[in-house]
Amino acid sequence: MEHLLEVKNLKTQFGIDGTTVKAVDGVSYYVDEGEVVAFVGESGSGKSVTQYSGLQLIPSPPGKIAGGEIIYEGENLLDFGPRSEKMREIRGGKIGVIFQEPMTSLNPVMTVGNQISEAIMQHLNLKKREAKNRAIELLKTVGIPDAEHRVDYYPHQFSGGMRQRIMIAMTLSCDPKLLIADEATTALDVTTQAQILELMKDVVKRTHTSLVMVTHNLGIVARYADRVYVMYAGEIVESGPTKEIFNNPKHPYTLGLLKAVPRLDSSKDSKLVPIDGMMPDLSNKQDQCAFQPRCNHYTDHCLSSPSPQLKPVDEGQKHLYACYENINKNLFEEKLKKKSSIQEQEEESLYKTELTEEKDTILEVKNLKIYFPVKKGLMKRKIGDVKAVDDVSFKIKKGETLGLVGESGCGKTTVARSILRLYETIDGEISFKGQDIANMSKKDLRFLRKNMSMIFQDPYSSLDPRKTVESIVGEPLKNHKLVKTQKEYQKRISELLSLVGLDPTVKDRVPHEFSGGQRQRIGIARALASDPSIIVCDEAISALDVSIQAQIINLMKELQAKLGLTFLFIAHDLAAVRHISDRIAVMYLGKIVEIGDWRTLYENPQHPYTKALLNAVPIPDPLVEEERDRIIIEGEVPSLLSRPKGCPFSNRCPLASAECLDVEPALKSIETNHEVACIKV
């Protein structure tokens, strides 16, 4: 059978600072009609560049396609220039792309209607009027309410999820044969992500379009893809049917990725296995296995041989891998199973002691309210409040980790910042080691600053680019006069750096010399410097690649065990939160809707929002995914200004009744360690 699109030995290179970066290095793949194909890999693996190369959309210079063939409908597209008539016919007309950033991918000064119709007029030769009607139809198809009006809106008048729907409408406008979704849902909230993914799946099924998904999220791959290509350092290292890849990964990188991701359904104490090191520099790539430096399975043969070629697992099979070794995951799983049966018993007993154990409360938040005034007009008259945090109460016990999860705008970061007393006025009580933070005088803040620290989300922006590692890590030491002599100072810095797994000799380096993961370690060392009782982790792992994420999660857990740290762990990744937290609070529109210990909350969620949230997270296992029910809640998180009356979730809740619009439900205890704010429970 002829493939819809077939790419042979594609090579794309970028000339940067006089060196050649081989971003795509001899990649071959195909896409059949009506198929959903996924490309997975971490940042820098070349998965997106591969797709853009196919459409000749890479910026040139510095990029250039150095070789290969891209065969579509019997023609090699590389025979045509990037600006040729033929290529323009293909782009948009035959192959549509949905980009990652919904906020920047639409032209801000053109109405969305015009942006959709211009493609229609270009490819389908319709008149302006007809094109606009078609645009309205398309907007309806992708679920934009009130499309007749909204067609004349500008992009900034839509939310991120809505913009992504518009992008989909745009790509669908000319009945393409193939859709490419490049990390199309990465920037979106979990529930929105689920909606958009379902929408894409429905659309391609209905129109019999093929879909190429480029993603780093293995869960999405497991849930939606028919076939998978795993990319590493510009090469495809493994490919095959999704189930095959997940059940019997043959390449150490694939296996590594699968073991590094925290799963919603994995055993809690199964340690994440990080992939050590980082992606090699693609500018001086040798003809050798690119993964070898990070591989646990390499032999001398790997060191002396050229880069391994893709070969079938069994003769005639579709499952291909590029590795000289023959690793077997099934063996590994057996080991894991044996361990986990012992572990399960241990875990069970541990869990029970955890539940009953009485630990000291180190931090207690009572009726915390953070309102920001909304001002309007010339006189800056106050017209209302943004209730970022509305009556939130919780406790954190010494040595435990409280996970705070929720989608954007739920107020989790605001909670963190008020605990750190970064706002001038705070309504409510925050008692930390018996002291009231909310009403603490400026002078007493010193106590708070010494005993509480923070790990930031972005390892790039949270370290002062002009300071050395030593002065970054040493800042709290100096501020709180924790060291007396220069010698003691140096000793403590070295100690802190080794604690987070960095060589103390890097002291005099500046941040830009380190990779993302290493920078995050520096940030952790700084957070540990003043020996604080509580560390607030604000999305501390979300900016990191999967393999690095596992390194950092493990590091944090070890440090906690070693130093008896207490964490407030804020994140939107529910699987990671489950993995690291003892107790978890779910927030929605400034309120805690459910709080409980990790097991109760994940195994027996009660609040409809928690249920939907958990259901929206795909599990990186196609077999598990097959059996899961889908609950897709409708709508998006509303703006804090248009919070619904009564229960904040009432306008999206499948259980909502008239009563819910009246009563604002309070948290009530339904079992030990489990509170829910819903009148239907």
Place this chain on the structure above:
Amino acid sequence: MTSFIIQRLLQTIVVLFLVTIMVFTVMHMVPGNPILVLLGPSATKEQIALYTAQFGLDKPVLVQYFSWVSNVLQGDFGESIIFRQDIGELIATRLPITVFVGGLAYIISVVTGMTAGVIAAVKRGGFIDSLITITANLGMATPIFWLGILGIYLFSLQLGWLPVQGFTWLTVDLSKGIKQLIMPVLLLSTVPLAMITRQTRSAMLEVIQQDYIRTGRSKGLKEKVIIIKHALRNALIPVITLLGIQLGNLVGGSVLVEQVFNIPGMGTLLVQSMLQKDFLIVQSCVLIIATVVALCNLAVDIAYGFIDPRIRYK
């Protein structure tokens, strides 16, 4: 949008109010008795007393300020000592000339500058780009009074194509007027033209890298459509915000150009009265110029609001 306009209008009023304070303060910084400076060393005691009383300089500073401002608001700028003429009338004959010459130069620099900038950006790295960029850099580094003298030497004295100096209203003598205008207008547009070209070029280059341009390409649009419909409008937004500053450059340049070509506009009036220490005219001229610039800035900001929907629908 309305509230945006009102807000900018109020801001302009505040700025103009502050300009009056500044102008007044600077004039009071003049060392010694301003009347002495005003009248020169040959003044008699009677003259000094008369003028001191006439300008109210014997009154407290605040009173002086408010009486000056209220007079100005009524269009009464006082009388010039040198020209023996009402300053308001003097300005009324001079201002239109400067506005006319400057306006022409402004239109030329905006239109040509944006066009050249777009062409340079589209042809990035090529010969045309280098030519435009080098010319723009030279234009920013060349003193326009020097360029004017060079022009007079070449086109007037050597080739005899254009008149040396002067200004004639087009309604009085069309061909003479046009001939006299060519060099001043072109010279006056040099600096703003060079800067607008550079800004447009870099704005275009930045916009071309944006995600929405890639989206346009992924839709299969023609490159021409992408440049004109998508890139240009986005690139113009930052350029327009800087047009106000260019206007300032242009007005500053008009002082020099009017001097070189002996055009009886605000610039020559300003320089003449400064050299002759007629400070009443100086402060009136500065105030008028600041008002014109501030109002043009207001107009630019409003235009900006119309181009950028993110401001229009706020």
Place this chain on the structure above:
Amino acid sequence: METGTAKVIDKKVYTSPAAAVPPKRSSVKRFLKVFLARKVVVFSLFVLLSLVFVAIFAPLVAPYDPYYQDLTKSLQKPSMEHLLGTDMLGRDVLSRIIYGSRVSIAVGIVSVIIAGGIGMILGLIAGYFGGFIDSIIMRFMDAMMAIPMIILALFIGSALGGGLDSVMISLGIALVPSYARLTRGQVLSVKESDYVLAGTISGTSNFKNMFVHVLPNSLSPIIVLVTMNLGIAILAEAALSFLGMGINPPGAAWGAMVNEGYKYLMSQPVLSIAPGIAIIIVVLSFNIVGDALRDALDPRLRGRI
């Protein structure tokens, strides 16, 4: 509860390549590589260095005393004796241009120091305190910017009474708003960055944060602006001198020389043309170096400075 495997991994975290020392990447080297990428930049730097050299050692470099008048030799054409001829008072034009570089350099440097000093302090105060103080300062800057730079300098200069000092001060003041605006903008954006917040959480006071984290990270565009403004100040000084509001005669200043030569344009055009070319070369060099500096320090500033 820790199993054997877990312990192995445990050890691995500490010995993992994260602990490896990253290859030393010098930011100075990268900066120089981008900064000096084009030959024209190297050449411009050379021009500027020679200019400083000539200005400092003017008495040694100049062939004649620039103030020595010899009316018998007035308005001589360029010759081997007087490479650029003589002016109406018989003074050697080349020597006067060489001495004129002293005025240009002095005016450029002093006025930029004044403008940068005052502007940065105002911008820092406005950005740091915000609110009412910010509004007051920035509206005053708007008011100053409503008066075109040259006119503002002329205005202040005429109030101060002319001469070199007056030119330096008036240009210095006229350039203040650009520094205040830029510094304020930088402070506002840097203030919001995570590393400043990290400083606060580490117990650094707001005031100290300003000088430890905010100011050092706000400097790059200001350095670029300083370079660009050196050229602008020299150009403006020439304009003021041309208008007769700058350096008093018989002082040698390029702008004044253009003006003096204007009267003899028909007979001796070189009198006006030569000092003009000196201005162009110097200003162009500053602009080219400024552009390169901007690209090397912070390319995002393209089109804004």
